[in-house]
Amino acid sequence: MTTLDLSASPAPPHALLRRIVLKAEPYLYCFPALFLIAAIMLVPLIVGLSYAFRDLVLLDPASGDYIGLTHFGEIWADANFWNALQNTAIWTIVCVALQFGLGLTLALLLNQPFRGRGLIQALVFLPWAVPSFLSGLNWAWMFNPVIGPLPYVFQALGLMQTPDNILSSPDHAIWGPIIAMVWWGIPFFAITLLAALQSIPKDIYEAAAIDGAGAVERFRSITLPFLAPTMAITVLLRTVWIANSADLIVVMTHGGPADSTQILASYIFTQAFQRLDFGYASALAAVMLVLLLAYAMALVAVRQTLLARH
Amino acid sequence: MRNPGYWIFHYGLLALFVVFALFPLFWLFKVSITPNDLLYSEGVRIWPSRMSFDHYGAVLRHSDFPLFFRNSVIVSTLTAFFSTIFAAAGGYAFSRFTFGGKLWIVGLLLVTQMFPLVMIVAPIFRLLAPLGLTNSLTGLVIVYTAFNVPFAVFLMQSFFDGIPKELEEAAMMDGASRFQALLQIIFPLTLPGIAATLGFVFTAAWSELLFALMLNSSTAASTFPVGLLAFVSKFSVDFGQMMAAGVLALIPVCVFFFFIQRYLVQGLTAGAVKG
Amino acid sequence: MASIDIAAVRKSYGATPVLRGIDLTIANGEFVVLVGPSGCGKSTLLRLIAGLELIDKGEIRIGGRRVNDLPPKDRDLAMVFQSYALYPHMSVRDNMSYALRLRKTPKEKIAAALKGASAKLGLDALIERKPRALSGGQRQRVAMGRAIVRDPQAFLFDEPLSNLDARLREQMRFEIKKLHRDLGATSVYVTHDQIEAMTMADRIVAMNEGVIQQVGSPSDLYDNPANLFVAGFIGSPAMNFLQARTVAGPGGMSVTVGQAEIAKVPPATPTGPVVLGLRPERITLTAPGQGAQAAVDLVEPTGLGMIVHLDLDGQQLKTFTTERLPLKAGERVGLMVPPGSFCLFAPGTGERLAG
Known part of the structure; x- marks a missing residue:
């Protein structure tokens, strides 16, 4: 009624333009993020990968030549590498398993309504806000029998004969950074799993309860299948982040004593910033990238089959 | 309803979690208020016989810490701001459009989470140095924004996925352009998600040490993690002051995180860590 | 109000054709119901009219004006969604006046339009509430109110009653029909429920697999179905x-x-x-x-x-x-x-x- 004046107008000349703009719209929205990622992460990644094939030692003007696969041969023969790889596996698996188990327990506890839930949730999630190297310093302090309480706690629990510093024991030192990492990482699992738990429709539980399913049966047949996709992606991300995170180890043990806590990430860090051998460090990093990509693809494949089953 | 026995177990277990989460923070605080002369003699006491805030005074008055703190606030705030804007735009596109190459972009974002960042320190330094972006807070903001955008995109996408598409369509039928619909209808509903993303990125930027250390060597452009490290590497390690600085540095992130964590849960409930 | 002309419209998603050549003319003031099983293309057709999707081939005219490439906001149509799509952060008043405010309608005119619409729908007591404080039936009314305050060229309904219980559905059917009688507005109504189609439509468009099977009055389709599909779809108990x-x-x-x-x-x-x-x-x-x-x-x-x-x-x-x-x-x-x-x-x- 108000548009009679327009009703005679022909097809707008900019119709084609509108279609082009509509097609381009999602790319425009993505552009700033993608540009930044490409410039600051992908281009340096490619440059960094190219270092793996060069003899590049900082402050050594004679270095810089292309040496092909020499670094990779050295890695193959490097006992420190194999030791670090083994430690990486232990470190990553133990950290992820503990964070996951405890995070899931916490999420299940927080998923039921009770008095004080909001406050408790906020408190138990706090460790995530603590910078990891600060938490590393703090935990190292707490493990020290002169100034920290933990050795006495361990002794009281019967875990230790005498209150010693766990970080100076070649057999057990890795547990120091692991405890710090678990402390810091539980909230991430708890948050994502709690969110997944809360998106499970309540009536499914009611239906199962009416059908006579007990608590354990309900957990096994409803909760777990619903959580599985979230678990897969969360475990994937955390595994990669934990495998890559060197700071707690560098701060707490420097990889020692006797390389017993050296993981790949901290080994790379040491190669790059203490020996300034960027070429070798990049080669190690490239190996690690390939291993993590292989792992991620395997996990994604598992997740697809899990999803396909539902 | 469950029996009382269950609730004893429930609260007991939660109490253990709370103690585990808070005890290290308590210890940090305890060391920071222990006078130097008692630091070792009363090292394992749960509370020192004398309290003193001298460490705080020293940190605030006689160190560069206020400068580091200021730098950290600037860098983290700007990083959180830009990351969230870019991630909101990208997450919106991921949530609302199907377009060619989407899968490749997702794959690309995942790859950025896969490699040790140590690997790209040197290339980034070489990239930024000629642009005058080393020893500069701007450089750090750019680098941190790039690091945090991939995860933030997934986070924002999950928030957008939780908002029905019909709301925008209704707004467009009501006479809004897509952009108006985004601003007036979708944006107000995403505020919890935006708060959560801001908090997440702020926390990450606040804690970052490696690039802060490698890109900015001058005191004037150092952030507080670097400053904190300076307490350690000096010959006379002043643990009391370091812990006091640590406590001060923790206050803003903890307060921030304390308030945003429930939005994180809310927002993720809607969707996409699953998808 | 305006007529809607649809000529040789085709639409596919990727390689899947959804509409395979639709021709349909909807007269000014007519109440047309698109009916068919899910996946028949009826909702897609409605969304093409609305401008929420772009057509691949063919032409759509509203009031004689070609709208193929107009964005939804320039088509001056109102739509009622199945999920109601009320803006959760706005009160009933703001929900209903949003379109008018976008158009920069003077305040007094908005107030008058709101008053008229809320009286018609019995929403006066709810005007300050947020959608979450409303029952399903009340939300449905607000969605209707949001459409009628605007006095648009035509109303589009996308299964608006599917989320209501049987009793409420019957009542809203009656109210929508009465509203149509009072306003005389061109209406396109999508449903999978043949009873809604039979009771409300001036004309029914029965669709299946992206093709119009038959167009006619409810009694026409009931008595003289053009094919087995229409014969089986219309009528309960079924033929x-x-x-x-x-x-x-x-x-x-x-x-x-x-x-x-x-x-x-x-x-x-x-x-x-x-x-x-x-x-x-x-x-x-x-x-x-x-x-x-x-x-x-x-x-x-x-x-x-x-x-x-x-x-x-x-x-x-x-x-x-x-x-x-x-x-x-x-x-x-x-x-x-x-x-x-x-x-x-x-x-x-x-x-x-x-x-």
Whole structure:
């Protein structure tokens, strides 16, 4: 009624333009993020990968030549590498398993309504806000029998004969950074799993309860299948982040004593910033990238089959 | 309803979690208020016989810490701001459009989470140095924004996925352009998600040490993690002051995180860590 | 208000065609219902009219103006969504006035329009509430109110009653129809519920697999379905389809099921297998011995009458009668079909056969 004046107008000349703009719209929205990622992460990644094939030692003007696969041969023969790889596996698996188990327990506890839930949730999630190297310093302090309480706690629990510093024991030192990492990482699992738990429709539980399913049966047949996709992606991300995170180890043990806590990430860090051998460090990093990509693809494949089953 | 026995177990277990989460923070605080002369003699006491805030005074008055703190606030705030804007735009596109190459972009974002960042320190330094972006807070903001955008995109996408598409369509039928619909209808509903993303990125930027250390060597452009490290590497390690600085540095992130964590849960409930 | 002309419209998602050439003219002030099973393309057609999707081929005109490339905001149409799509952060007042505020309508005019619409829909007491504080039926009314304050070129309804319970649905059906009578607005209404289509429409557009099967008044579609799809989709209880034959006998052409003759057909009808369509309520039950013989399988009383399931020469068949007959399972009955109250369809194509 108000548009009679327009009703005679022909097809707008900019119709084609509108279609082009509509097609381009999602790319425009993505552009700033993608540009930044490409410039600051992908281009340096490619440059960094190219270092793996060069003899590049900082402050050594004679270095810089292309040496092909020499670094990779050295890695193959490097006992420190194999030791670090083994430690990486232990470190990553133990950290992820503990964070996951405890995070899931916490999420299940927080998923039921009770008095004080909001406050408790906020408190138990706090460790995530603590910078990891600060938490590393703090935990190292707490493990020290002169100034920290933990050795006495361990002794009281019967875990230790005498209150010693766990970080100076070649057999057990890795547990120091692991405890710090678990402390810091539980909230991430708890948050994502709690969110997944809360998106499970309540009536499914009611239906199962009416059908006579007990608590354990309900957990096994409803909760777990619903959580599985979230678990897969969360475990994937955390595994990669934990495998890559060197700071707690560098701060707490420097990889020692006797390389017993050296993981790949901290080994790379040491190669790059203490020996300034960027070429070798990049080669190690490239190996690690390939291993993590292989792992991620395997996990994604598992997740697809899990999803396909539902 | 469950029996009382269950609730004893429930609260007991939660109490253990709370103690585990808070005890290290308590210890940090305890060391920071222990006078130097008692630091070792009363090292394992749960509370020192004398309290003193001298460490705080020293940190605030006689160190560069206020400068580091200021730098950290600037860098983290700007990083959180830009990351969230870019991630909101990208997450919106991921949530609302199907377009060619989407899968490749997702794959690309995942790859950025896969490699040790140590690997790209040197290339980034070489990239930024000629642009005058080393020893500069701007450089750090750019680098941190790039690091945090991939995860933030997934986070924002999950928030957008939780908002029905019909709301925008209704707004467009009501006479809004897509952009108006985004601003007036979708944006107000995403505020919890935006708060959560801001908090997440702020926390990450606040804690970052490696690039802060490698890109900015001058005191004037150092952030507080670097400053904190300076307490350690000096010959006379002043643990009391370091812990006091640590406590001060923790206050803003903890307060921030304390308030945003429930939005994180809310927002993720809607969707996409699953998808 | 305006007419809507749809000409040769096609749409596919990737390689999947959703609409395979739609031609339809909706007159000014008409209430047209698009009906069909899910996936038939009815919602896509509505979204193309709305401008929420772009058409691949063809043309859509609203009030004579070609709108193919106009964004939704420039088409001046109002839409009511299945989920209502109320803005959760706005009060009922703000929800309803959003469109007018976007148009920079003067305050007094907005107030007047709001007053009129909220009075019509009985929303006066709820005007300051947020959507989450409303019941399903109230939300539905607000969604309607948001559409009518604007006085648009046409109303589009996308299954607006699907989320309501049966009683509320019946009431809203009545209210929407009354609103249409009062406003006289061009309306396009999408539903999968044939009862909504029958009760509300001036004209029904029955769709299946991206193609319009038939357009006509409700009684037209009910009495003269163009094919098996329409015949089976419209009407409840649904039309019976029996495997039958047309045969030439001493008394002329007739249609038979098994050995039983059901009805006479015009002499021009070709002989051979056919599908016989019988509306349950058009079948008359008689004493055994009269008409075709069948056995009672099951009796379902509906209150209004009863549905009698029969076995006719091994084929299942439903009849509906308002009489309360003392029938029992296993009993034998006769059935008769009055002339002109059945349809014949070609078995292969499903198209209606003349006669």
